[in-house]
Amino acid sequence: MVIVARLVILAFFLRYRLLNPVHDAFGLWLTSVICEIWFAFSWILDQFPKWFPIDRETYLDRLSLRYEREGEPNMLAPVDIFVSTVDPMKEPPLVTANTVLSILAMDYPVDKISCYISDDGASMCTFEALSETAEFARKWVPFCKKFSIEPRAPEMYFSEKVDYLKDKVQPTFVKERRAMKREYEEFKVRINALVAKATKVPLGGWIMQDGTPWPGNNTKDHPGMIQVFLGLSGGHDVEGNELPRLVYVSREKRPGFQHHKKAGAMNALVRVSGVLTNAPFMLNLDCDHYLNNSKAVREAMCFLMDPQVGKKVCYVQFPQRFDGIDRHDRYANRNTVFFDINMKGLDGIQGPVYVGTGCVFRRQALYGYEPPKGPKRPKMVSCDCCPCFGRRKKLPKYSKNGVNGGANTTGFDDDKELLMSQMNFEKKFGQSPIFVTSTLMVEGGVPPSSSPAALLKEAIHVISCGYEDKTEWGAELGWIYGSITEDILTGFKMHCRGWRSIYCMPKRAAFKGSAPINLSDRLNQVLRWALGSVEIFFSRHSPVWYGYKEGNLKWLERFAYINTTVYPFTSLPLLAYCTLPAICLLTGKFIMPEISTFASLFFIALFLSIFTTGILELRWSGVSIEEWWRNEQFWVIGGVSAHLFAVVQGLLKILAGIDTNFTVTSKASDDEDFGELYAFKWTTLLIPPTTILVINLVGVVAGISDAINNGYQSWGPLFGKLFFAFWVIVHLYPFLKGLMGKQNRTPTIVVIWSVLLASIFSLLWVRIDPFILKTKGPDTKQCGVNC
Ligand SMILES: O=c1ccn([C@@H]2O[C@H](COP(=O)(O)OP(=O)(O)O[C@H]3O[C@H](CO)[C@@H](O)[C@H](O)[C@H]3O)[C@@H](O)[C@H]2O)c(=O)[nH]1
């Protein structure tokens, strides 16, 4: 009701604004009204998908009751876990090792999990670190399971400042913990030694321990590499129990081939895992997102293996949570407004968007199939009966491909048809009979006849460069190409096919990652996301025009996707709106005519409705007011810098074909204690916000001194303008802090540029409309009485 009320008030407000132009500042008025209309539009896109938020609850004990009966084989579904890494310098191997250890130690039947690491950097350092990690896991995993510790990433576990003796009854715990801590310190020393060694490449390239040269010495031109650690053949832990499989994969790279960044890496893993283990579900994690809750996968299974609704669920997304963010979360890294408000809202429609990490997929959904069509639910009293909002009758879908989630997996009539469909499959999935067969095995598993050696050979084949040529990979299958935010596109395709996704927020955060905490890195990350969105907006997959034919995408879900692709464009009106107060102060004009008491009611009503929607949202989501305010501030900061650049770069890509690259975010390794927060790196992204800040400050000074000169009665009109300017300044405040750094020193180049730009603008305005003249000019009419 509040949302509807706000919509109505907004309409009245805009009507008033449109009907009351300012005649002596027509340009200012027009600009501001255009901006306000755009803001209203983007508010609708953002607000409406929050109409029906959902909170979910899982019952892990019932999952066990159903699928883990005593005396019977365990029926939980196998899961393949994918971890991506690319640059051992920016993504320290110790961070990746911790993620891997937390995966290997998770609470799930060991024979049902396999962990695949994609190394896009073909780095021997990563490889050797992984080999060390596999060795360390033999001790770490039994320790975790014996004492049920959390989290199971050693670095985080040992640095937790809690009373670890609480609730622990085993007498050996203290002793074993101490011993394990020592083991971990030694492990860390070994990893650090590997990293130190990796900083300078030897002349002839890297040599492996067995004396042969490392195949990945040229990172841009090397064969595919696969190494299986642990698992059935790879030995057991120190207590003789089996360990999950751990597989190192570095896909083939050759010059002249498009590698499609992370999306390409993930697709290579989809195929390798299809050939080697073929679990029906897969969990995808960034190298820095460790398992913070050892039962996370079980949480996901509560939905994916649900006999009633599970079959239509394409993925279960967990919120991203972070470690090591400064207490006030200066640059809104936690993103709680998104993860606790928007995503919960989407869950009430067709499900959350995929955010790139912490997500458990159904393999069949990634293979481009549609969800199985269950028996139609009996119609109840709902929107369905309303003729205007009811869903359109669905068009019959192509079912040539045969496989639709379950029922008819191998129902071919004769050999000819079999051959035909085989050819179709190879056109779709590529020339690997073993992989194609695996896609038909909906319940997972590899053909029993195949030997491990043959499978490994095939695995190398499916990660070769040319494998995806003339197939549907990246267009209809797997992770979708075409944007550096591959995650949004990938989820969007599934929703268009009619799948639904689930948002799962266990009490103990499922995964935790790191976030860039210094200003420049953060802005660059936001730039990449925004650029990815702009790419999608202009692509064939733009939610503005894609996927109407099938009619499977709910329209509020579409609103949300449109919102995630058009938000960077809001930077243009935002930039204008942030410069307006300075211009008003310098020229003495304003964007509104003097308002009557009646008209001011519109403003008060609008303000109140904004306030109420905000408060209600914070109430139901549990987001704190501080987090919300940070988000508002960073929306402006990101808006006038990163989003702006993204729009420009996106247009350049469209018009001039300049490709965009994926700048990987650095992951702080450890114990730096926010040194990073204050680290300052120069980037052009800093220029526009600094300029805005400076001109607004100049405006405030000029406005006040002007009012002082003009005496008492000019303070009234000034008030509105000052308020407006302060609005801009307080939003940019965290940015100002970031600029200052720890030592309160701003790099000279930023100052020079900004002062330059600011003074040019100010001078320009002063020359065009010098406000000083207003007081003394002999030809000014109103001067008579007061002068
Ligand atoms: O060519 C590449 C580039 C990146 N990555 C991996 O992609 C992941 C994400 O990179 P990161 O720099 O950490 O990006 P973030 O901005 O922190 O990540 C968010 O946004 C990305 C989309 O821009 C998603 O891919 C991520 O999953 C999501 O966590 C990392 O594991 C990288 O190793 C690759 O595997 N190959």
Ligand SMILES: [Mn+2]
């Ligand atoms: Mn990251």
